[in-house]
Amino acid sequence: MRTYAFETVDVFTQTRFGGNQLAVFTDARGLSDAEMQSLAAEMNYSETTFVLPPDDPADTARVRIFTRSHEMPFAGHPNVGTAFVLARHGRDRDGLLRFEEIAGLVEVKVARDASGEVTGATIAAPQPLSTGIELPAEAIAAAAGLAPADVVVANHKPVRASVGVHFVLAEVTAEALGRATPDLSHFRVVRNAHPGLEGRFSLFVYARDGANIRARMFAPIGGTWEDPATGSASATVAALLLSLDGGDHAAFTLTQGVEMGRPSLLQLTAQRSADGIRATVGGSCVPVFQGEALL
Missing domain, CATH: 3.10.310.10 (Diaminopimelate Epimerase; Chain A, domain 1)
Structure with a gap:
């Protein structure tokens, strides 16, 4: 039996059980596309993310985003929430993360409070309007x-x-x-x-x-x-x-x-x-x- 760790976060809120729910599988190596889709459907959140090694070592990760029914090229709260989780694991570099996604490269700035605790993130959309x-x-x-x-x-x-x-x-x-x-x-x-x-x-x-x-x-x-x-x-x-x-x-x-x-x-x-x-x-x-x- 294979085990895959996940964490859930509420995104765009400072209060638990507010905001938008997200599940983050922090190491999705070995999961097939079908398994990712099934896990996203099982979690039953609007989106679930799966973190994989980046193609370019200069980037932080390759992030795949699935709704209950299909894969997304990009989405907002999944990136903010995934950045929050990974930064809490020390995966950022000087407060920055770079996610490879279908829509392009997503750059993220991590937010911290005065004590250094990770509190959230800001992402730059990968494409112009x-x-x-x-x-x-x-x-x-x-x-x-x-x-x-x-x-x-x-x-x-x-x-x-x-x-x-x-x-x-x-x-x-x-x-x-x-x-x-x-x-x-x-x-x-x-x-x-x-x-x-x-x-x-x-x-x-x-x-x-x-x-x-x-x-x-x-x-x-x-x-x-x-x-x-x-x-x-x-x-x-x-x-x-x-x-x-x-x-x-x-x-x-x-x-x-x-x-x-x-x-x-x-x-x-x-x-x-x-x-x-x-x-x-x-x-x-x-x-x-x-x-x-x-x-």
């Missing part, structure tokens, strides 16, 4: 269980965008955000009606008040009815808002997970660079469980 198809407000409203008037289109139409993994971003009114309820049948209708979604449809709805953002994320087709903290989507929103507002740099505070009873706090930045608009996302983490998987 890219935008794709726009979607009808009526279709997005139906998928989110809202009325078309609840979707705000004055700043941008619902749009597919990415800084490493794709989401549909839609601004909604502050009042509508709390009553949004995903409708699986309409999610499937939108996915099937728009080939530009490439068969996947994750919806990030947000309401903005200056530099403060409240958000929710629904991906029921992929098995995540609602996500308490979505770092990759949050970073994408930060980059998109900078592209719309103008300027060279912006910082935002985003709250998510309130409606789920798992409040999460994400710190975001976006900045213009030579290759486009780049974004970061960071926050605190709390350790929860340690254990072993038996295979």
Whole structure:
């Protein structure tokens, strides 16, 4: 029998049982792709990570990220949480880690308190902002269980965008955000009606008040009815808002997970660079469980 150690953490929170849950298998050597996928399904978190030796010895690790149903090229809270776990094991170099992922290299800065204890991390998204198809407000409203008037289109139409993994971003009114309820049948209708979604449809709805953002994320087709903290989507929103507002740099505070009873706090930045608009996302983490998987 083979044993594989794992740790779980709550990400984007300073309070245990808040934020977004993550399981980290700290040494995944010997696991097949199918076993990783099965373990992620068994953990039943929105994502589970598997740490492997890097291809380039200058990097910290190769990190693979699995949802309950498929592998992700990049994701926010899995990187923050994995960095937190590995830094607590002394795997960082002067407070920095570098993760090789499908979407590219993810650079991470570790956060510590005055005593030197690891408290969280900030990651740089691996790709600059890219935008794709726009979607009808009526279709997005139906998928989110809202009325078309609840979707705000004055700043941008619902749009597919990415800084490493794709989401549909839609601004909604502050009042509508709390009553949004995903409708699986309409999610499937939108996915099937728009080939530009490439068969996947994750919806990030947000309401903005200056530099403060409240958000929710629904991906029921992929098995995540609602996500308490979505770092990759949050970073994408930060980059998109900078592209719309103008300027060279912006910082935002985003709250998510309130409606789920798992409040999460994400710190975001976006900045213009030579290759486009780049974004970061960071926050605190709390350790929860340690254990072993038996295979």
